Amino acid sequence: MKGYASLVKPYILWMSLFIVVPMLLIVLYAFTEHGNALMAFRFTLDNFMRFFDPVFIKVLFKSLEVAIITTVLCIIIGYPIAYIISNTSERTQTLLILLITLPMWINMLVRTYAWISILSDGGILNSIFEFFGLAPIKMMYTDFAVMLGMVYNFLPFMIISIYTVLAKLDRALIHASHDLGANPIQTFLRIVLPLSMPGVISGITLVFLPAVSTFVIPKFLGGGQYMLIGNLIENQFITVGEWNFGSAISLIMAVIIMGSMILTRKIDRDASDTASVEGGKLW
Amino acid sequence: MRKLIEFQNIVKSFNDSLVLKGINLSIHENEFVTLLGPSGCGKTTLLRILGGFISQNEGHVYFDDIEISNVPPYKREINTVFQRYALFPHMNVFDNVAFGLRIKKQDKNTIEQKVKKMLKLVNLEGYEDRPVTLLSGGQQQRVAIARALVNEPMVLLLDEPLGALDLKLRKEMQIELKKIQQEVGITFIYVTHDQEEALTMSDTIVVMNAGEIQQIGTPTDIYNEPENRFVADFIGESNILEGVMLEDYKVKFDDQVFECIDYGFEDNLEVDIVLRPEDIDIVPIEMGRIKGVIKSSLFKGVHFEVVVETPYREWIIHTTDKVEVDKEVGLHFFPEDIHIMYKMGTY
Ligand SMILES: Nc1ncnc2c1ncn2[C@@H]1O[C@H](COP(=O)(O)OP(=O)(O)OP(=O)(O)O)[C@@H](O)[C@H]1O
Ligand SMILES: [Mg+2]
Numbered sequence: 060m061k062g063y064a065s066l067v068k069p070y071i072l073w074m075s076l077f078i079v080v081p082m083l084l085i086v087l088y089a090f091t092e093h094g095n096a097l098m099a100f101r102f103t104l105d106n107f108m109r110f111f112d113p114v115f116i117k118v119l120f121k122s123l124e125v126a127i128i129t130t131v132l133c134i135i136i137g138y139p140i141a142y143i144i145s146n147t148s149e150r151t152q153t154l155l156i157l158l159i160t161l162p163m164w165i166n167m168l169v170r171t172y173a174w175i176s177i178l179s180d181g182g183i184l185n186s187i188f189e190f191f192g193l194a195p196i197k198m199m200y201t202d203f204a205v206m207l208g209m210v211y212n213f214l215p216f217m218i219i220s221i222y223t224v225l226a227k228l229d230r231a232l233i234h235a236s237h238d239l240g241a242n243p244i245q246t247f248l249r250i251v252l253p254l255s256m257p258g259v260i261s262g263i264t265l266v267f268l269p270a271v272s273t274f275v276i277p278k279f280l281g282g283g284q285y286m287l288i289g290n291l292i293e294n295q296f297i298t299v300g301e302w303n304f305g306s307a308i309s310l311i312m313a314v315i316i317m318g319s320m321i322l323t324r325k326i327d328r329d330a331s332d333t334a335s336v337e338g339g340k341l342w
Numbered sequence: 343m344r345k346l347i348e349f350q351n352i353v354k355s356f357n358d359s360l361v362l363k364g365i366n367l368s369i370h371e372n373e374f375v376t377l378l379g380p381s382g383c384g385k386t387t388l389l390r391i392l393g394g395f396i397s398q399n400e401g402h403v404y405f406d407d408i409e410i411s412n413v414p415p416y417k418r419e420i421n422t423v424f425q426r427y428a429l430f431p432h433m434n435v436f437d438n439v440a441f442g443l444r445i446k447k448q449d450k451n452t453i454e455q456k457v458k459k460m461l462k463l464v465n466l467e468g469y470e471d472r473p474v475t476l477l478s479g480g481q482q483q484r485v486a487i488a489r490a491l492v493n494e495p496m497v498l499l500l501d502e503p504l505g506a507l508d509l510k511l512r513k514e515m516q517i518e519l520k521k522i523q524q525e526v527g528i529t530f531i532y533v534t535h536d537q538e539e540a541l542t543m544s545d546t547i548v549v550m551n552a553g554e555i556q557q558i559g560t561p562t563d564i565y566n567e568p569e570n571r572f573v574a575d576f577i578g579e580s581n582i583l584e585g586v587m588l589e590d591y592k593v594k595f596d597d598q599v600f601e602c603i604d605y606g607f608e609d610n611l612e613v614d615i616v617l618r619p620e621d622i623d624i625v626p627i628e629m630g631r632i633k634g635v636i637k638s639s640l641f642k643g644v645h646f647e648v649v650v651e652t653p654y655r656e657w658i659i660h661t662t663d664k665v666e667v668d669k670e671v672g673l674h675f676f677p678e679d680i681h682i683m684y685k686m687g688t689y
Contacts, residue, residue, distance in 0.1 A: 231428035234395045237415040238422045239442035239493065246416075249441075253432050 088306035106307035115291065115308075122288040123315075126271035129209040130217075133266045134259060136210065137217035141258075142251075144218075145225035156222065159215050167212060171279045174208050175199065178280070200282035208276040216265040224258030225251070260327040268316055288312060343370040346406060346529055347392065347497065353400035354387055354553075361387050363553040364401070369531065369546075374523055376532045376540040378576070379550035385533045386425055388550075389499045392531070393422050421490040425501035425533075427482045429474040435461070435485055436470040442493040460488040463518060465511070479506040484515070491522065497529045504539070516543055537577055541565065549573050570686045574616040581617040581657050585682075586610055593682060596632065596654040604682040614683045619660040621679035624648065630672015632657075639665050 089107070091100035110116075144155045162170060177183045178198040185195040198204050228251065236246040274289030281287075288308065295305030347369040354362040362384045369375050377385045390396045392403060394415030402409050410418060421442070429438050436457055443453045461467055464484035469477070474485055483506045490498060503519070504512045520543050523530045534540050540547050541561040549556040549564060549572075556576075557569040568574035571582055585595030590605035595615055607613060627633055634652035648659045650673060657673060665671070 229428065231424060231426060232430060234393070234415070235422075235424060235428040235430070236441070237395075238393060238420070238424075239489070240416050240445045241441075242414075242416050245445060250430060 085306045085309055088303045089310045091303060093301070093303055106303045107311070109304055110308060110311060118286050118291050119288055119311075119315075121286070122271055125205065125209065125277075125287060126267050128206065129213060129270045130263055130267045132206070132210050133214050133217040134262065137214055137262065138221055138259070141218045141221035141225055144222055145228070152226065156219070159218055163215055167275055168279075170212065171208055171275055174204070174211070174280060178204055178207075199280065200285065202281075204280040205277050205285060208280040209270055209273070212273075212276060213266040213270055217262040220262040220265055221255060221258040224255045228254055256327065260323055263323055264320060267319065271316065272312055343372065345369075346371045346373075347531075348404040348407075349388070349392075349401065350404070351401040352388070352391060352398045352403070354384070354391065354396070354398050361553050362391075362398070365553075365555060367548060367555065367558065369529060372523075372527045372529055374520070374530045374532065374543060374545045376534060376544040376547050377550060378534065378537065378540045378547055379556075380576070381535070383550045384553045385550060386501055389422065389501055389531065389533065392497075393420055393499060394418050419496045420499060421493050421495040421497075422499040423483075423486050423490045423501060423503040425505075427486040429482055429485055429489070431473075431475050433474065434470065435466065435472050435474055435477070438474055438485055439488045439492055441489065446493075456492050457488075460492040463491075463522075464488045464515070480508070480511065483507065487515075487519075494526060495528065497531065498523075500530060500532045502533050502535065505535070512539075519543070541577075549576060551576075567681065568616060568683060570683050571614045571616075572686060574614075574681075574683065579619050579658055579660075581619065581622070581655075583615045583617070583655065584685075585613055585615045587613050587682060591677075593680060596652070598632070600631070600680060601677045602680040602682060603678050604680070607682065607684075612685060614685055616681040616683065617657075617675060617679060618681075619647070619658045620645075621675055622657065622659045623674045624650070624659060624661055624663070624665055625672045625674045627670050627672045630674055632673040634671060634673060636665055636667050636669050636671060639667055 087100065090102055090104070092103050092105070140159075144152055147155065175182070179185075180195060180197065180199065182199075184198065188195055232250055232254070233246055236250045237243075241249060272289045272292075274287065274293045277285045277287045278290055278293075292305050292308050292312070295301045295308065345368050347367075349365050349367045352362050352365040353360070365384075365388060377388065379385055387396070391398050394410070394413060397411060403411055405413075405418070430441065433441070439457045439460060440453050443456060448456075457470075458467075461469065464487055466481065466484055466488070469481070469485075474482060477485065483503065487500075487503050490500075500519075504515050507515060516539060519530070522528065532540075532543065541564075544561055546558060547561055547564045548558050551572050557564060557573045559567070564573065564577055568577060568580075574580045574582055583595050585593050587593050587604075587607040587610070588599065589609050590607070591602055593600055593602050593604070593613070593615065624636075632652055634650040634657065637649040637651045637656065639649075640647045642660075645660045645662050646664065648661055648665055650657045650659060650671065652673075659673070
């Protein structure tokens, strides 16, 4: 086996070149003054100070709000779907999970464009409204469109991660609960829900993290005015060319994301107490 | 005693394989009934039908003369000790045992008292706060027993409840369980692989094989009067031979005619015959009804297990006397030691 260990070396090299180095560059940019001359960088915290401007803080809070609402909606919609799927026959389960993951095979940009053609003023939905004699509704470039796009995009991650845990749940535990007199609702609240929390937690991580930093969806469904932190960063790099400021915002976001991950982990651990669910093997 | 549970012609199949083939069984109040049979014969399946976790394809289940096939499990006055424990992994020992009482909304002090008492009974005092996932198999099994028993149900289903315990603890728990069953007056339906456990604890033993009941009877009935070759073979050790019932009280095997006490068979019917190893005596060769040579003698603690070879077969004999290997001896037994059974499938 030892001989194979060296096979990992090119991989490590590749990783450091394409992941670690860019990250170091971001840190470098964030802490240095404007100017692309790599040889003449000067340390500064100005880039971070600049962010504490009410305009940018508002963008940050808006992003967090959108991400939190997206996550909550994904849980509310995704949990029942995952629960129902996990209770169908094995063949149906495979089929439904395939259907749910199907959109993920298509590029997010393409899927978002598809929503534009559905939601736009002359789009599919409004054509249908018109056909039934209803007044057209403005949907593009609203909060509604952004939320719709977000939930649509991230819901599969929530469903899959809750489903994975529910599908593994030992049916015998549900039988035992019924056996002890608990009706289906009590059984759900006392057994199924607490045991599926790890799935919800990992679902939160999978939805919240990309939702808080996405820029494609707000850009296309929310319009140019719709500014979330992801768009702000994108603008700094691509439109304004303020790489140093853009890097600083990225770092701030990274810290916020890491903080929220640690928080969810902690909540998860407190909830499942000392008894780890992973350790729940019965032998 | 009042009849409490009745299975009527229960048939169950899983994807085309027939697992229960028409089970008829009545269970009375406060009875200790043991289901005994080889692995895969359908014992757990029968319990799961009674618990309400699966439904039968055909037949009826009555509880107190009321058909319960459509009653959901949480409304049945039955608790189960599951074969694979099924403890709630996110709860500690106390919360597992208290689960049923909390569902019934008993007050906190009562719950605390009952759980403590039950944990003491299963030898797990002081384990209240342990997560169940960190317990040993035997400890988990005892939590499962406590969790079911604490509810004082009318009927308790126990699916090999002592399988994971060592011999000493198992004996202790056997006595405890039997005591509780008699004191509290619970009907026990008990599954075990251990025939000694079945013989010592049960009022009634139900011997099953391949989804069919072979015999229902008291432990002594089952042991002394097995109804067929399967029961005789499954319960205790036996010498099982084939013979012909010449007429009432006369049976022929190994080309010899023996007197026996069984009657009512057709003349010249081919039958199976049981002779229990402890009913056969080793005697000097001239006094024996059958002659043979001692092949081996194995000390088994209380007795020797001796194998005697005759031209027809090898006999297993239990005796407390030491015997010499390779010696020619006689075998002796009395007419009442010969037990005649119909061949399987002919009765
Ligand atoms: N859910 C199921 N799906 C398919 N087959 C099943 C199912 N449950 C049980 N069986 C089959 O039914 C038969 C009887 O199973 P059961 O669990 O009742 O046996 P048992 O008598 O309890 O055996 P053991 O002593 O090993 O516990 C077995 O052949 C088993 O494979
Ligand atoms: Mg079983």
